[in-house]
Amino acid sequence: MADPPKQRARLSSISPRSLAVIGAGPAGLMAAERLAAEGHAVTVYDAMPSPARKFLMAGRGGLNLTHSEPLDRFLARYSGADGRVEQAIRAFPPEALRAWAEDLGQPTFIGSSGRVFPMAMKASPLLRAWLQRLEGASVVLALRHRWQGWTSDGHLLFETPAGRVTRSCEAAVLALGGGSWPRLGSDGRWVPILEASGVDIAALTPSNVGVRLSWSDLFADKFEGHPLKRIAMTVGAVTRRGEAVVTRGGLEGGIVYALSAAIRQMLDAQDEAKVTVDLRPDLDEAELGKRLERPRGSQSLSTFLRKTAGLAPVAVGLLRESGKPPADPHDLARRIKALPLHVHGVMPIDRAISSAGGVRFTEIDGRYMLRSRPGTFICGEMLDWDAPTGGYLLQASFATGAAAASGVCSWLAEDAKPN
Ligand SMILES: Cc1cc2nc3c(=O)[nH]c(=O)nc-3n(C[C@H](O)[C@H](O)[C@H](O)COP(=O)(O)OP(=O)(O)OC[C@H]3O[C@@H](n4cnc5c(N)ncnc54)[C@H](O)[C@@H]3O)c2cc1C
Known part of the structure; x- marks a missing residue:
């Protein structure tokens, strides 16, 4: 296994910051890994008692991580994203995802239809190794923390078993997922919160559904x-x-x-x-x-x-x-x-594999940052893109998680520049 992220060379020269990632699915965990690799102090919050429940469910019938078809054909599978998901995937393409999985001790293979699976087929060994890596990089996992928005002075507000708590951070990545299979955690309850902040959101509708x-x-x-x-x-x-x-x-x-x-x-x-x-x-x-x-x-x-x-x-x-x-x-x-x-x-959205709709791309800048809320970044299925099954959903979730982390780093670097 390769060096844990903490020991890898840091790419940026900015001083460590306290950062929040909300949503411990593939997009959020990928953002957390990238940010921790840059030396930042990262806390990942999730509403559920355990992380990445949908990811684990996706592994039940064979975790289709990505697809092996040529990149141009692969990229043509996405709709609604105005080229933005494609950009993120070019920066973190299927081979990079396969190498990442292998690095976590989970080599992949190409099935007869061109779909890519981990040899173990399930998601649990990959998730276990990933969480260990994150722990090694000092990423803190704060479970049973349901994000509810911001306080009037801009702190993050969470509902926890001990009541409401507020947390401060220098930048936050929202990776709250779409609206399908709500019992696994991503229930779309973030929609009215962001709408109340003036963010334009395309209604979440069932996709990849019976x-x-x-x-x-x-x-x-x-x-x-x-x-x-x-x-x-x-x-x-x-x-x-x-x-x-x-x-x-x-x-x-x-x-x-x-x-x-x-x-x-x-x-x-x-x-x-x-x-x-x-x-x-x-x-x-x-x-x-x-x-x-x-x-x-x-x-x-x-x-x-x-x-x-x-x-x-x-x-x-x-x-x-x-x-x-x-x-x-x-x-x-x-x-x-x-x-x-x-x-x-x-079928209704709670029986769909994924949801279409989400935060419109017009609402975020090239760094995946909300235009109306500097310092808040968005990634994963909560963005307004759609794709079929075949590994495209996870690939885009991972890739936009990585892209949002890069966005955070460039924003912090700009912020650190002397005026
Ligand atoms: C049955 C099934 C099988 C699938 N199989 C595949 C497959 O084989 N290949 C593939 O590519 N895709 C598959 N998918 C789709 C894939 O799992 C999703 O696209 C992917 O998990 C989305 O990642 P994400 O990180 O954006 O969101 P999610 O994985 O949904 O994670 C979002 C996280 O945010 C948390 N959260 C939500 N709201 C709050 C809040 N207010 N406060 C705090 N935390 C919150 C949730 O608890 C959750 O942990 C499958 C989906 C299902 C349902």
Whole structure:
């Protein structure tokens, strides 16, 4: 393992300052690490009894840290950030994140889809090593401290089990997360606090979220939790290939998340969004039709479609959900290749992987500092950017955390200059 940050050469020549980071998720902890490496006295506050709960949850099904695709393609995944997240990622790109993880004793590997995971798959070993590093750099973790804003004389105000306390610092980084999965800590309760300070915030809305469909009881009872593998889904002009999972009230999973922004937009304008599913995207319609011309004999439709078209029972169930399957083989092929689904909503924000919206980029300067509140910096998912799943959310959270820390250092350095 490399030297802990405390022992690394300090990059700036400013004297140590007392700094606050609020929010112990990936963005806040990265900011804290960078600031401590500069020799500052850093306290990280978090409302929860333990740090980085969402990060740990993200590791449950395999922690997708980042993605290995070429940087230009990677950067094109972000929307709403006006090039600012892209800048932060260029300064702390996926290779730097992988090297950082390796430095913490957690080497990574590239999965078949190009996604990057730690070898251990889970987030807990990485977080353990990270917290140890931060402790070695004298970063103080103050848990059960819910930030509530500022006092009239500019001190930070926290609600703690012992009552309200105030803390002073020379600069503060806010890394309070978005609004999804609020029980993990990031509940968006910071929105009215910042709005009351005059900060313009785009409403937090669910992103990377499942969609609502009205299944028959028969289908939901039989197939809830079943994956629809290797399908393609189209919304308007956008098609994605991958996997979706049937839920009691709709669909979740990678391709659904990838299309959720387009679906949400459609639902803003109309009551329903039409989604088309191709259950055999790797077979063209004519070839599929030819296969379906084979005599069915005494086989059930399900067995016939499994043998001739390679459809799993859940796919046949889905086919049946859209009405009686056509008897003509070519009509049936057409239906299998373009199965219409009528989405009537997206799941609520507390079931979303991430949220879109947040502090608008017009509110912060090039150093990630609030224009209206010098000395307060913003990073992570609480900023107004959006991205699909695939490692893009964590990469941007880490990278903007690092960018905000650089911003703090340049602001302190300017402040230290003689007039
Ligand atoms: C189930 C799930 C799986 C995911 N999987 C992946 C994945 O594999 N790959 C990926 O890239 N992304 C994934 N994500 C998204 C990713 O976890 C988030 O984008 C990322 O954690 C955001 O980091 P952050 O530091 O900005 O905010 P958060 O991780 O949300 O951290 C914010 C912190 O601020 C604290 N806080 C909030 N308000 C206050 C307050 N008022 N006072 C004090 N503290 C406060 C919270 O307690 C929290 O600890 C997943 C998300 C979920 C829900």
